[in-house]
Amino acid sequence: MKRTLLAALALASMPLFAADTVHDFKVKNIKGEEVDLSGFKGKVLLIVNVASQCGATPQYDPLQSVYAKYADKGLVVMGFPANNFGG
Template sequence: MSIYDIPVQTIKGKTISLEQYRGKVLIIVNTASKCGFTPQYKGLEGIYKEYKGQGLEILGFPCDQFGHQEPGSEDEISEFCEINFGVTFPLFSKVEVNGSNAHPLFTHLKEEAPGLLGSKGIKWNFTKFLVDAEGNVVGRFAPKDDPKKLIKPMAKLLTETA
């Protein structure tokens, strides 16, 4: 299965294919509005603004599985991200990332890039996955990893794609 075969739902409720991101380097992240890592939205947005024109897309997937830190509706989440962090990168409908109801995208990401000691589970909000322009999952970054940690490997992928 390819990442491009997985349908996702935008935060406005429209089902789309990840195929539209083929040829782009992706950072895919599970997010939450009421988490200690929520300020990472600012860092992610900064990276997005700097590298979007070079072929980067950041895809944010709100998730309420960790400490009920994303309790709001899609409209509330979207408004919060825009007002507080100026988020312009695409946001999607709330998903589960672990368990029997995990979204197929996150099941795929976890299979392709297991965590510490081969763990498949996502430990917390703001786990970040780096995907190359061909749809290969090439890295997984922990929630505590500052988004700046992704710049060097991401920039390398963008150079290879150019």
């Protein structure tokens, strides 16, 4: 049973790994609208796993500082929620 489940999970995740670059992915923004990451080619993407209800939220201030410093050089910060914190 374990092997069957692992095999099924492995097969189900294969399309996730079919992309050659991050620019091949589409994601949803906070408004639920689809965003094509190919629009960010030539930019530096910093993809952050965020959890606003965990103890690491004070790290958002330095992250904002990094963005403010490098945004004009092409830095784009994208936060994706990890909805498994805070109960």
